[in-house]
Amino acid sequence: MDTVTYASTSITAGSTGGRDALLVRIGREFVAVWLDSVVSQMEELDVRPLPDWRTGVAGLLRAGDHFVPLYRPEETLGIARDAATRERCAIVVRAGGSSIALAVDEPLDVLTIDRATLRQPPAAIADDGLVQALTWSNGVLVSVLDAATLVATCQSAAPVNAERPQ
Numbered sequence: 001m002d003t004v005t006y007a008s009t010s011i012t013a014g015s016t017g018g019r020d021a022l023l024v025r026i027g028r029e030f031v032a033v034w035l036d037s038v039v040s041q042m043e044e045l046d047v048r049p050l051p052d053w054r055t056g057v058a059g060l061l062r063a064g065d066h067f068v069p070l071y072r073p074e075e076t077l078g079i080a081r082d083a084a085t086r087e088r089c090a091i092v093v094r095a096g097g098s099s100i101a102l103a104v105d106e107p108l109d110v111l112t113i114d115r116a117t118l119r120q121p122p123a124a125i126a127d128d129g130l131v132q133a134l135t136w137s138n139g140v141l142v143s144v145l146d147a148a149t150l151v152a153t154c155q156s157a158a159p160v161n162a163e164r165p166q
Helices: 146-154
Strands: 004-005 018-026 030-033 038-043 057-063 065-073 087-096 096-105 106-114 132-135 140-145
Touching: 018 087, 018 096, 030 106, 030 132, 030 146, 038 057, 057 087, 057 096, 057 140, 087 106, 087 146, 096 146, 106 132, 140 146
Parallel strands: 030 140, 065 096
Antiparallel strands: 004 038, 018 030, 018 106, 038 087, 057 065, 087 096, 132 140
C-alpha cells in the first residue's frame, strides 16, 4: 500500500495569496479538499468489507495505526465512477476529531488556490454545504469541498445501530 502524508498548512482569514488544496478526479469530476484537512492519500488499498453498513460504505481501510471507514463518492457526492477504479485510491480526510477515507479515481496535484478565483456555487449545489466554492484549474471546473460537511455527510451514511470506528 502506497501512502502519501501531508503536512498541515492553511492561511488565516483575511490574508492574501493562496491556500493549498489536494485536487483529485472522481469519475469525470474534479474536486479539491483543503490540504490542512487531508491526512493522507493512499493507493493499492486493503479494504475490509463491512456487510451490515449501507451501500455507500466500501469497508474499513487501515490508515496508519487505526482503521477508518472508506466511503464511495457515488452516494455522498452523486458522482458516478468507472467500476475498474473502485477502491484503488483514497484520501483520508479529518475534521474535528473524526477521520474518514473517500474513494477517488486518481489523486492529481496539490493546487495553490488564490482566494480571488473562488466562486460561490449555484444554490442547487450549495444547499447541503458540501461544495464550498468553485474554481478553474488548467481549464477544468473544480468543486472545492468543505471537509467538515464531507465527514459529517459520510458518517451519516452508516446505520444508526452500527458502531463507527474512530
